[in-house]
Amino acid sequence: xxxxxxxxxxxxxxxxxxxxxxxxxxxxxxxxxxxxxxxxxxxxxxxxxxxxxxxxxxxxxxxxxxxxxxxxxxxxxxxxxxxxxxxxxxxxxxxxxxxxxxxxxxxxxxxxxxxxxxxxxxxxxxxxxxxxxxxxxxxxxxxxxxxxxxxxxxxxxxxxxxxxxxxxxxxxxxxxxxxxxxxxxxxxxxxxxxxxxxxxxxxxxxxxxxxxxxxxxxxxxxxxxxxxxxxxxxxxxxxxxxxxxxxxxxxxxxxxxxxxxxxxxxxxxxxxxxxxxxxxxxxxxxxxxxxxxxxxxxxxxxxxxxxxxxxxxxxxxxxxxxxxxxxxx
Amino acid sequence: xxxxxxxxxxxxxxxxxxxxxxxxxxxxxxxxxxxxxxxxxxxxxxxxxxxxxxxxxxxxxxxxxxxxxxxxxxxxxxxxxxxxxxxxxxxxxxxxxxxxxxxxxxxxxxxxxxxxxxxxxxxxxxxxxxxxxxxxxxxxxxxxxxxxxxxxxxxxxxxxxxxxxxxxxxxxxxxxxxxxxxxxxxxxxxxxxxxxxxxxxxxxxxxxxxxxxxxxxxxxxxxxxxxxxxxxxxxxxxxxxxxxxxxxxxxxxxxxxxxxxxxxxxxxxxxxxxxxxxxxxxxxxxxxxxxxxxxxxxxxxxxxxxxxxxxxxxxxxxxxxxxxxxxxxxxxxxxxxxxxxxxx
Numbered sequence: 001x002x003x004x005x006x007x008x009x010x011x012x013x014x015x016x017x018x019x020x021x022x023x024x025x026x027x028x029x030x031x032x033x034x035x036x037x038x039x040x041x042x043x044x045x046x047x048x049x050x051x052x053x054x055x056x057x058x059x060x061x062x063x064x065x066x067x068x069x070x071x072x073x074x075x076x077x078x079x080x081x082x083x084x085x086x087x088x089x090x091x092x093x094x095x096x097x098x099x100x101x102x103x104x105x106x107x108x109x110x111x112x113x114x115x116x117x118x119x120x121x122x123x124x125x126x127x128x129x130x131x132x133x134x135x136x137x138x139x140x141x142x143x144x145x146x147x148x149x150x151x152x153x154x155x156x157x158x159x160x161x162x163x164x165x166x167x168x169x170x171x172x173x174x175x176x177x178x179x180x181x182x183x184x185x186x187x188x189x190x191x192x193x194x195x196x197x198x199x200x201x202x203x204x205x206x207x208x209x210x211x212x213x214x215x216x217x218x219x220x221x222x223x224x225x226x227x228x229x230x231x232x233x234x235x236x237x238x239x240x241x242x243x244x245x246x247x248x249x250x251x252x253x254x255x256x257x258x259x260x261x262x263x264x265x266x267x268x269x270x271x272x273x274x275x276x277x278x279x280x281x282x283x284x285x286x287x288x289x290x291x292x293x294x295x296x297x298x299x300x301x302x303x304x305x306x307x308x309x310x311x312x313x314x315x316x317x318x319x320x321x322x323x324x325x326x327x328x329x
Numbered sequence: 330x331x332x333x334x335x336x337x338x339x340x341x342x343x344x345x346x347x348x349x350x351x352x353x354x355x356x357x358x359x360x361x362x363x364x365x366x367x368x369x370x371x372x373x374x375x376x377x378x379x380x381x382x383x384x385x386x387x388x389x390x391x392x393x394x395x396x397x398x399x400x401x402x403x404x405x406x407x408x409x410x411x412x413x414x415x416x417x418x419x420x421x422x423x424x425x426x427x428x429x430x431x432x433x434x435x436x437x438x439x440x441x442x443x444x445x446x447x448x449x450x451x452x453x454x455x456x457x458x459x460x461x462x463x464x465x466x467x468x469x470x471x472x473x474x475x476x477x478x479x480x481x482x483x484x485x486x487x488x489x490x491x492x493x494x495x496x497x498x499x500x501x502x503x504x505x506x507x508x509x510x511x512x513x514x515x516x517x518x519x520x521x522x523x524x525x526x527x528x529x530x531x532x533x534x535x536x537x538x539x540x541x542x543x544x545x546x547x548x549x550x551x552x553x554x555x556x557x558x559x560x561x562x563x564x565x566x567x568x569x570x571x572x573x574x575x576x577x578x579x580x581x582x583x584x585x586x587x588x589x590x591x592x593x594x595x596x597x598x599x600x601x602x603x604x605x606x607x608x609x610x611x612x613x614x615x616x617x618x619x620x621x622x623x624x625x626x627x628x629x630x631x632x633x634x635x636x637x638x639x640x641x642x643x644x645x646x647x648x649x650x651x652x653x654x655x656x657x658x659x660x661x662x663x664x665x666x667x668x669x670x671x672x673x
Contacts, residue, residue, distance in 0.1 A: 042566040044446035056490045067494045139523040275509040284485045291447035
């Protein structure tokens with residue numbers, strides 16, 4: 001009996017190895033064919049272009065980028081811009097989502113109704129429209145940069161974005177670089193553009209609606225009896241939430257919330273519609289200048305895949321820890 | 330023997346591999362395909378007045394579309410036998426490379442990179458353009474030098490971004506491009522005041538100012554041109570016959586203007602005493618045979634859309650809302666750059 005199992009196991013392994021081998025072979029062959037076809041049609045292929053100077057500027061960048069730098073550096077800037085909007089987006093969406101999730105369970109009717117209204121509106125309007133709406137609200141309603149409002153000392157808000165003081169690393173420690181009115185725009189300090197604000201707000205508001213529902217479902221999944229039992233033990237509402245409800249709810253919240261995080265990161269690729277220079281935007285420009293569509297799309301796919309897999313791995317780790325803690329208690 | 334799921338998967342995989350193994354079907358000769366399907370598939374813009382845009386009656390009109398009509402008239406004998414494929418600036422080359430369109434006639438700039446590394450050939454220049462800037466008049470900006478450090482709205486997927494950077498670098502200035510994927514979004518952002526300037530080819534700027542704003546006088550196009558933008562139709566590499574046909578249909582339209590042949594007088598000029606006119610219209614010699622066409626190819630093209638000058642005036646010049654001057658697009662005999670090699 002045992003021998004038969006071992007044999008079956010070996011055979012299954014063989015089949016699987018064969019399948020994987022065939023798949024790899026197929027992939028290799030397809031890649032070779034694509035390359036051959038492109039060459040036959042006089043279309044340049046290969047990743048050599050990444051080392052050539054990009055020749056275009058990127059509107060906003062975390063590093064000092066200029067047109068003389070290489071394409072791969074431009075891609076890096078785009079990638080950093082994607083993270084720059086996705087990570088704060090995750091945070092903002094989580095906080096907002098949790099608040100709205102709690103609001104939907106509140107005994108207060110108004111809070112509950114507002115929470116429901118929020119979820120239904122933001123969940124049911126396509127994200128693309130939401131991004132455009134945020135963007136045109138920001139650019140239509142704010143004053144032009146020449147008449148920027150200084151609503152706090154050093155904080156300027158205008159169609160060109162939000163300028164704010166930034167600790168300057170170059171200047172002596174503790175000093176701030178202050179934005180000032182220049183000839184055409186605000187100079188000095190740090191600026192976030194309306195494109196950035198629109199993408200950040202749009203992504204956070206949209207994902208928060210889904211996260212709110214996940215939080216609500218998680219909390220509702222903890223049986224009423226437990227809450228009542230905790231109340232009978234004399235725990236306050238806050239203690240009940242902290243020690244009884246949340247530890248159990250989180251186990252249900254984390255996996256679907258992870259999906260939402262993945263979605264948010266991938267959705268950030270819509271940033272290109274409002275002119276935010278994320279990875280997709282840089283890839284688009286590169287694609288057009290070099291004509292190397294296959295390569296640019298391959299880079300996009302690889303980067304988003306890697307990002308999503310990394311996020312998923314982190315969340316799986318967190319989830320495992322959560323489960324372990326749960327079973328130990 | 331029952332098939333295990335794994336074996337089924339393997340079979341599917343093998344099937345897929347066999348599918349890939351079948352040689353990718355080449356379109357063959359474009360001319361044959363065009364004749365067989367009875368239509369020219371023409372890649373145009375998604376809407377740029379004067380070049381290719383849909384009018385109020387739902388017809389595609391413009392300089393670029395007239396090139397396709399002339400082509401259909403020359404090849405198929407019917408200017409109406411064109412299938413229009415609207416493409417945005419990022420998509421435009423792929424359908425041509427893949428053989429989904431026969432000709433790309435879509436305000437596309439002829440550059441070395443595109444000509445040499447993207448699997449296509451530019452056939453001829455139909456419009457000599459240059460990149461410029463539009464600003465709001467109330468900004469008091471009157472030349473490009475004043476745009477130092479300005480934010481400039483631009484649509485992605487064009488040569489515009491690179492020209493912008495090149496020019497500003499050469500001048501030792503820095504610009505902040507705000508790059509939009511869609512043409513509409515880039516315009517909306519500019520007109521809402523997000524950017525201090527908008528940049529693209531001047532002909533497009535004129536079209537935009539005419540079409541998109543309530544009061545065109547509120548906006549000014551700066552005098553500087555910062556680049557050369559020769560626009561023209563492109564065809565796929567590897568089909569020299571089709572390449573020659575597209576090229577010479579364009580040249581025939583230019584030659585017609587030079588010889589004074591118009592849509593209206595082409596018929597009577599068939600019996601012209603001028604041998605050059607006769608050759609063009611197929612009155613005596615059969616030039617079309619050399620291109621794989623018949624002898625009235627150019628006659629039909631001219632009858633369908635008129636000569637180059639007529640096309641220009643109707644779509645971009647005096648008889649159009651854009652009222653663009655002929656400028657560099659005047660015939661070489663009148664101080665412009667439009668010059669067709671002799672049809673003989």
